[in-house]
Amino acid sequence: MKKNKYIIQPNIEDISLYEKVKGLDQEGERISAKVVQERPLTIYLNNQEIVTLMTINDYPEYLAIGYLLNQNMINPNERIRKVEYDKDIQTIVIRTNRKTNYEKLLKKKITTSGCAQGTVFGDIYEEIEKTKIKSKTKIKKIWIYELSKQITLTPSLYLEAGAIHGCVLCKNNSPLIYMEDVGRHNAIDKIAGFIFKNKITTNDKIFYTTGRLTSEMIIKTVKMGIPILISRSGFTAWGVELAMKTNLTLIGRAKGKRFLVLSGHTRIT
Secondary structure: OOOOOOOEOOOOOOHHHEEEEEEEOOOOOEEEEEEEOOEEEEEEEOOEEEEEEEEOOOOHHHHHHHHHHHOOOOOOOOOEEEEEEEOOOOEEEEEEOOOOOOHHHHHOEEEOOOOOOOEEEOOHHHHHHOOOOOOOOOEOHHHHHHHHHHHHHOOOHHHHHOOOEEEEEEEOOEEEEEEEEOOHHHHHHHHHHHHHHHOOOOOOOEEEEOOOEOHHHHHHHHHOOOOEEEEOOOEOHHHHHHHHHHOOEEEEEEEOOEEEEEEOHHHEO
């Protein structure tokens, strides 16, 4: 197994992402522990406030764009005219050539099971149930083991401080883009934003997450057009049902040389 070079990976040297807090260990000894930062980021689409997310805020532009994509507020062919980020007031504005107004859509909100409280707006569930992934991309069993090992051993904020989730875009047995955040939905949105900005083809990719395989994770993976989703964690029933309906390959509890496949097993060789 060759050592892979990431396009993006967690930057554990960025001291703005955590702070050191003094405390005591189980023996009563004084210690200094790293704790992850959590900051609000308010996203605007043109002149309309959409949402405030709690995030480590390392890639605000990717997060904002990915969030709007996954909520159907911008489309994959959208022309983004300008991005305005103000660190002092923790606000980012995505400006498009197209006029937008999502007042009615914002009223139809579903709070999901995502960490740091995820949200899905509008009729996304109904749309996803009508989607079928047609990719013929295959994944070898050995790639599942290799990806899990490489990602687990990659230096990360999780290994440094914990209290964080990771998502990774992969091709074959090579992890390419590794994003972390306090909520796994933020991490996946940042990858969606990166894919959009860099025009990356997704129908030959594999997606890995450290979090549970919930309906929200299935929806966002399907919306990105990725045919295979892997997690070291477990499944929810609705997540499995959506994966089956959309022809998504769903692999969970991937640890060591063990895993379970509850949807799309024909892509595994």
